[in-house]
Amino acid sequence: MTQLDHTHDPARRSWVSSANGHADFPIQNLPLGWFSPGGGTPRAGVAIGDMILDLGAAAIFLSGEAAAAVAAAKGPGLNALLAMGAGPRRALRLALFDLLSEGTPARLGLLHAAADCTMHLPVEIGDYTDFYAGLYHALNTGRMLRPDTPLVANYKHMPIAYHGRASSVQVSGTKVRRPNGQRKPGNEASPSFGPSRNLDYEVELGIWIGPGNALGEPVAVGRAAEHIAGFCLLNDWSARDIQGWEYQPLGPFLGKSFLTTISPWIVTPEAMAPFRMAQDARAEGDPSMLEYLFDAGDQAQGALNADLVVTITPPGHAVEVLLHSHARHLYWTPAQMVAHQTSNGCNLRPGDLFGSGTISGPEPGEAGSLLELSRGGREPLALACGETRRFLQDGDTIALHARCAREGFVGIGFGACVGTVVPS
Ligand code: MN
Numbered sequence: 159m160t161q162l163d164h165t166h167d168p169a170r171r172s173w174v175s176s177a178n179g180h181a182d183f184p185i186q187n188l189p190l191g192w193f194s195p196g197g198g199t200p201r202a203g204v205a206i207g208d209m210i211l212d213l214g215a216a217a218i219f220l221s222g223e224a225a226a227a228v229a230a231a232k233g234p235g236l237n238a239l240l241a242m243g244a245g246p247r248r249a250l251r252l253a254l255f256d257l258l259s260e261g262t263p264a265r266l267g268l269l270h271a272a273a274d275c276t277m278h279l280p281v282e283i284g285d286y287t288d289f290y291a292g293l294y295h296a297l298n299t300g301r302m303l304r305p306d307t308p309l310v311a312n313y314k315h316m317p318i319a320y321h322g323r324a325s326s327v328q329v330s331g332t333k334v335r336r337p338n339g340q341r342k343p344g345n346e347a348s349p350s351f352g353p354s355r356n357l358d359y360e361v362e363l364g365i366w367i368g369p370g371n372a373l374g375e376p377v378a379v380g381r382a383a384e385h386i387a388g389f390c391l392l393n394d395w396s397a398r399d400i401q402g403w404e405y406q407p408l409g410p411f412l413g414k415s416f417l418t419t420i421s422p423w424i425v426t427p428e429a430m431a432p433f434r435m436a437q438d439a440r441a442e443g444d445p446s447m448l449e450y451l452f453d454a455g456d457q458a459q460g461a462l463n464a465d466l467v468v469t470i471t472p473p474g475h476a477v478e479v480l481l482h483s484h485a486r487h488l489y490w491t492p493a494q495m496v497a498h499q500t501s502n503g504c505n506l507r508p509g510d511l512f513g514s515g516t517i518s519g520p521e522p523g524e525a526g527s528l529l530e531l532s533r534g535g536r537e538p539l540a541l542a543c544g545e546t547r548r549f550l551q552d553g554d555t556i557a558l559h560a561r562c563a564r565e566g567f568v569g570i571g572f573g574a575c576v577g578t579v580v581p582s
Contacts, residue, residue: 160244160431165255168568173264176207181561182571183207188254189423189573190388192235192278195270200278202231202239205423205573206258209269216268219257223249235281236424240387241508243369244427247387251428277422279329280390281366281509286322286418287499288362288394288410288513293489295360295516298530314444316451317490317498319515322394323415327511329422330575336552336582337416339400353582354397354413356535357550360516361468361526361558363485364392364420365492367510374503380453382493385506388424389462389492391558391575392513395419398529398549418513421558421575429570433463433562437491450501451494460491464560464572466517468526473553475543483519483526485560552581 164170165186171178172185183189183205193203193210202213217228227246230238239247256262290296290313300308312318336357342349368387371377377385394414401413437457440446453460462485471477490498495512518526525531528549531539538546550556555578563569 160427162431165251165428166432166567168566171260172206172258173260173262174207174209174258174269176209177258178207180207181569182573184568184570185255185258186568187425187429187570188251189425189429190236190239190280191423192233192280194276194278196274200233202228202233202236204254205272206269208272210272210275211254211258211268212270216254216257219265220250220253224253235279235509237281237509240281240366240368241370244384247426248428251426277329277331279327279420280422280424283324283327283509283511284507285510286324286327286513287319287510288322288414288515289490289495290318290515291488291490291495292515292517292526294487294518294520294524295526295530298518298525302534314489315448317495319495319499320409322418322513324511326415327418327420330419330573330577332417332419332577334395334417334419334577334579336579337397337400337412338582339397339412340403341399342403343399349403354400355549356398357579358396358398358528359468359550359556360394360396361466361483362392362394362516363462363464363488363514363560364390365495365512365514366390366424367496367506367512368508370506370508370510371500373505376503377496377500377506379451379456379493379497382496383427383456383460385496386427386492387508388426389430389572390424391421391560391572393419393556393558393575393577394513394516395577396527398535417577419575419577420511421573423573425570425572430462430562432564432567433570434459435461435463435486437461438486451497453493456491456493460493461486461488462492463564464562467559467561469557469559470541471555471557472541472543472545472551475545477557478542481524481526481531483517483524485517487517487519488514550579552579554579
C-alpha cells in the first residue's frame with residue numbers, strides 16, 4: 159500500500175487560501191480532473207480549495223517524471239496519465255504539493271475559479287463493471303425476494319458483478335431524465351410501456367483502473383492495487399420497475415443503462431493513503447476465501463475509511479440528509495474486484511471504471527437506495543420537509559458526498575456527485 163510522506167503532514171498549508179480548511183480539497187488531496195475554464199478548451203486540472211490548477215500551464219515548473227505525467231495528460235481525458243501507474247502519478251503529486259505549498263511563490267495565473275469552470279468526465283471510459291459488494295444492500299434486497307435465504311450461494315465466495323454500459327456514464331450535474339420502459343407490476347396482468355414509476359438512486363464508490371493487464375494475463379490480488387488509479391463517487395440510477403420485469407434470466411439492462419453519474423475528480427491512492435483500513439473480519443461461519451482472492455496486505459489495509467452521505471432536495475424545499483453509510487460495509491476490497499475480474503484472463507484498460515455496488519449499512523437508516531429505505535415502495539419514507547417518498551419524483555435532486563477523516567490527519571472529500579430528476 160501507498161506510504162505516508164510529507165504530503166500527508168497536517169501542518170502543511172497552501173498559498174491558495176481557500177484550500178486551508180477546505181472540506182474536500184485541501185493541499186493533502188490534489189485530485190485529478192478534466193475541465194474547461196469559462197469558454198476554454200477541455201484540459202487536465204487539479205482541485206485545490208475553490209480553485210482548479212491548470213496542469214498544462216504548470217508544466218514549466220515541473221521536471222522529470224512529474225513533467226512526463228503532465229505531458230501524458232494532453233487528452234482527450236486522462237487515460238494516458240492513468241496508464242503510467244503509481245510512479246509518475248506520485249511524482250506529480252510531490253511536485254504539485256511543492257508548487258502549491260505555503261512559502262513558495264503564489265502563481266495565481268495557474269488557477270481558475272472552480273465556480274467558473276465546467277467539469278467533464280475525467281477519462282474516456284472504455285468499460286464499466288458494476289459490482290454488488292455491499293453486503294447489507296445484498297441482504298436487504300435479497301430479503302425482499304427470498305426471506306429465508308437472502309444471499310445467493312455464491313455471494314461470500316466471489317465478488318458478484320455485471321457488465322454495465324460505459325456510454326451513459328456521465329459527470330455530476332447531468333440531468334436525470336426519467337426513463338421509459340416496460341413495466342409490469344404484480345397487480346397488472348400484462349406489461350405496459352411508459353415512464354418508470356419507481357426511479358431510485360444507488361450510492362456506490364467508483365474505482366478507476368490504471369495500467370491494466372494484457373488479455374490472458376490475470377492480475378494477482380497482491381498486485382491489484384498497482385492497477386487502481388483512484389476513486390470517485392458513483393450513482394447507479396435504477397428504474398426498479400423496469401429492472402424487476404427484465405432482469406431474469408440475464409441480469410440488469412435498461413433499468414440501469416439510461417444513466418450512471420460520477421463525481422468529476424479522481425481521488426488518488428496517494429491521497430487516500432491515510433484513509434485505508436483493515437477489511438472487516440468475516441463473520442463466524444462465513445466461508446474462507448479462495449487463494450486467488452486472498453492477500454494479507456490487502457486484508458490489512460485494502461478497505462477504505464470513507465463516510466458516505468446522501469442528501470435529497472425536493473423541489474421547493476431545503477436540502478436534507480437521506481442517509482449516512484460507510485465504505486467499510488463492502489464485503490470485498492477494490493483489489494479483490496480487480497483480481498476476480500481478471501482471473502479468467504479478461505483485460506482491463508486504463509480508464510475502465512468499476513462501481514462497488516450499493517453501500518448500505520446494517521442499520522435501518524443506512525440503506526443506500528430508496529428501494530431499501532421504503533421497503534420496496536411499501537412503506538413511504540417521511541422526509542423532514544413533510545413530504546413522503548416511495549421512489550424519486552421529478553424535480554428531486556440527489557447528491558452523494560464522501561468524507562475521509564482520521565485523527566492526526568487533514569480530512570479530505572471526493573466532491574459532490576449530483577443529479578436532478580427531470581420528466582421523461
Ligand atoms: Mn449498482
